[in-house]
Amino acid sequence: MEIGYKLASEAFGPQEIIRQAVRAEEVGFDFVEMSDHFHPWLDNQGHSSFTWSVLGAIAARTSRIRLVTGVTCPMIRYHPAVVAQAAATMALVSDDRFTLGVGAGERLNEHVVGRGFPAVGPRHAMFREALEIIRLLWRGGYRSYRGTYLQLEDARVFDLPERLPEIAVAASGPSSARIAAELGDDLFATDADPDLVAHYRDAGGRGGGYAEVSLAWAPDVDTAAQAALSTNRWGLTGWKVMSELPNPVNFDAATTTVRVEDVIGKFACGPDPERHMELVSSYLDAGFERIVLMNAGPDPDGFLDFYRDELAGRIRERAQPAAAAAGGA
Secondary structure, eight states, rough: OOOEEOTTTTSSSSSHHHHHHHHHHHOOSSSSEEOSSSOSSSSSTOOOOOOHHHHHHHHOOOOOOOEEEEOOOOTTOOOOOHHHHHHHHHHHHEEEEEOEOOOOOOHHHHHHGSOOOEEEOHHHHHHHHHHHHHHHHHTTTTEEEEESSSSEEOOOOOOOOOSEEEEEESSEEEEEEEHHHHOOOOOOOOOOOOHHHHHHHHHHOOOEEEEEEEOOOOHHHHHHHHHHHHHHHHSOOOHHTTTOOOSSSHHHHTTTTOOHHHHHHHEESSSOHHHHHHHHHHHHHTTOEEEEEESSSSSSHHHHHHIIIIIIHHHHHHHHHHHHHHHHO
16 A cells, blocks of 8 residues: 655645655655646635646655646646646656546636536546547657547657556546546545445456545644634535536635534544544545545644654554455455
8 A cells, every 4th residue: 555645736835845745755655646726726725836847846856755646637728638748757757756647627727728617428528538648649659639529630749758657537426437447547536435446446447546535633623623624625515516616716605604513524633643544544444545645734744743653654554454355355
């Protein structure tokens, strides 16, 4: 199993993101996963640097830790040809430490280029075409593609790594799980949902699965919960809302009724490692083998120290019986 640290491009500026990635490598994380946003979820988060530039700087400042996009939408704000080129370059400059995490996107980030944001059915069809284009370009040579939604004309990615990046595909239900199995190398999710893993496996998926776990570290529960409420309450709206609202002001309006108690129910808040382990364990038991820790607390360095001293050993030890149970199944 592997443990990753979430780099929230919406919550921190680029220099701070790079610093946190270096520290994540120092405290023993296996990979960092960076969101790819144009807007933050809420205005008070206050950031949304260009992920690909920051990842290049992280690659230059680190030597061991793997880098993952979590996740990039490869079809509206970007054309998939650009994502294919960017991911291939990241694999080269990171010495094969890069994984391309992709998803069907959110209106929050994709509407900005004025091309609209399609309903789920067309969006998934477009997403399939985008992944097919990326795979096609990674075969080398000049390539063209004529899809219902996307086209490619005489394009070639000249700098390809000997070992292509893996593609982890975000899923929230059976349809997207099938896309992950058929066109990706791995599954990416945010819910501890064993049915989602089962849909992925039933469709032929063989990856270990990436899953984000919502934590909030602080010296006391209330401080942690208040921080998560202030900047991360959007996470309680669910994907049917998160994928559709266009701007931070809309997320602010949609979350006015979220309470501290709601946050405590969703996030592992405070300094007790057993509460954090309770939430992590639910993802391990659901069948995920790559756990991404997303800290919504107010002190990133405090959390990184907490991970090193209290969580790392516990998670790796807890993962052993989960892996054995999955193997037995």
